[in-house]
Amino acid sequence: QQQVKQSPQSLIVQKGGISIINCAYENTAFDYFPWYQQFPGKGPALLIAIRPDVSEKKEGRFTISFNKSAKQFSLHIMDSQPGDSATYFCAAASSGGSYIPTFGRGTSLIVHP
Amino acid sequence: GAVVSQHPSRVICKSGTSVKIECRSLDFQATTMFWYRQFPKQSLMLMATSNEGSKATYEQGVEKDKFLINHASLTLSTLTVTSAHPEDSSFYICSASYLSRETQYFGPGTRLLVL
Numbered sequence: 767q768q769q770v771k772q773s774p775q776s777l778i779v780q781k782g783g784i785s786i787i788n789c790a791y792e793n794t795a796f797d798y799f800p801w802y803q804q805f806p807g808k809g810p811a812l813l814i815a816i817r818p819d820v821s822e823k824k825e826g827r828f829t830i831s832f833n834k835s836a837k838q839f840s841l842h843i844m845d846s847q848p849g850d851s852a853t854y855f856c857a858a859a860s861s862g863g864s865y866i867p868t869f870g871r872g873t874s875l876i877v878h879p
Numbered sequence: 880g881a882v883v884s885q886h887p888s889r890v891i892c893k894s895g896t897s898v899k900i901e902c903r904s905l906d907f908q909a910t911t912m913f914w915y916r917q918f919p920k921q922s923l924m925l926m927a928t929s930n931e932g933s934k935a936t937y938e939q940g941v942e943k944d945k946f947l948i949n950h951a952s953l954t955l956s957t958l959t960v961t962s963a964h965p966e967d968s969s970f971y972i973c974s975a976s977y978l979s980r981e982t983q984y985f986g987p988g989t990r991l992l993v994l
Contacts, residue, residue, distance in 0.1 A: 798981045800981075800982075802985075807988070807990070808987055808988060809883075809885075809972045809974075809985035809986050809987045809988045810923070810972070810985045811985065812982060812983075812984075812985075815981070815982070855922060855923070859981060861981075864911070864928075865976065865980065865981040865982075865983070866913070866925065866928065867983065869922045869923050870922065871921070871922045872920075872921070872922050874920070
């Protein structure tokens with residue numbers, strides 16, 4: 767059973783465009799929602815994270831939007847750059863589960879120059 | 880801060896041999912370390928969770944006798960793939976956290992190829 771559903775599987779965006787990746791979860795016990803960025807051959811790196819007490823969090827060009835009632839959250843990358851080309855994973859975790867994340871399947875983002 | 884290293888970055892071995900992968904937290908004490916496995920173009924699969932000084936907790940379907948995990952100190956965890964076979968070829972990634980805090984810091988990964 768996939769507890770965190772991520773879409774799309776792949777995404778192609780022109781430089782300067784907006785990249786949007788969506789995730790949905792089922793377990794209402796989740797209370798921490800991080801996004802990870804992974805370049806080929808490297809480990810994931812935490813990009814940005816949100817807790818359900820806020821509906822939006824912005825860090826530079828990256829924004830998480832969170833809809834608690836719909837159990838959905840999304841990552842928006844503004845002014846997308848070729849250097850943003852990577853695989854992005856959403857995840858969900860709970861304090862009761864020692865914050866061990868359940869990962870989405872990943873989105874391969876390609877930003878064309 | 881919060882840097883996690885892995886060694887080696889890649890290893891090639893013959894079928895039947897054992898391979899040890901080290902995971903170190905360089906600038907913090909990792910009370911919990913995690914080991915993941917990742918196949919090409921797929922997500923991360925948690926293999927086991929280890930707390931310093933205690934036995935690792937393995938996820939369902941992960942053979943604990945094949946994937947030996949030792950978390951001997953607050954800065955070092957090792958994963959030993961025993962009697963490796965070609966199907967064990969994968970990308971192994973460790974991560975570390977401090978005092979059950981929500982952030983996990985991932986290592987750069989180890990590419991294992993078993994011939």
